[in-house]
Amino acid sequence: MIARELVTERLRLVPISERDLPFLVELDGDPEVMRHLIGRARTPQEATDFWAPQIPGPQWVGHLDGAPVGWWALWPREGGIAELGYRLARRAWGRGLATEGARAVVDAAFADPALRVVRAETMVVNEGSRGVMRRLGMREVRVEVREWEDPLPGAELGEVIAEVTRQEWSSTEE
Secondary structure (H helix, E strand, O other): OOOOOOOOEEEEEOEEEHHHHHHHHHOOOOOHHHOOOOOOOOOOOHHHHHHHHHHOOOEEEEEEOOOEEEEEEEEEOOOOOOEEEEEEEEHHOOOOHHHHHHHHHHHHHHOOOOOOOOEEEEOOOHHHHHHHHHOOOEEEEEEEOOOOOOOOOHHHHHHHEEEEEEHHHHHHHO
């Protein structure tokens, strides 16, 4: 999927570019944003090293009233599957923006007739992210308990894998 600008009721999602690097470094510098991903904030250098090679890519930075508030991605996988990712700045939590941005990304993704399934995953203990998945109409299809060298709190409960098919998505839009 080639990222193009997406517009929702409140958000303008712009394809990721180098101009977004300061925001992405800030986003990953918040320990609460990163709690269920790596368990701590990334240092500015770690965040830069993580993000710089990913630009450009099938990712967006969402803006609310001209200010960046979140990041969304949709990575193609084999077999007509894509993986959805998202992060929201803490100042924007609790307003439905993660779901709103993700809905726009999934809508755009299913414009590709080869795409059959959009999948997402998060830790079982990440209720916020699981809520976004549910509001998108994703079904939790399984939980995988993985081995980690340095597991985060709650890792023993596993990762929830959720998905929505093209057919399910189409029926929610009617």
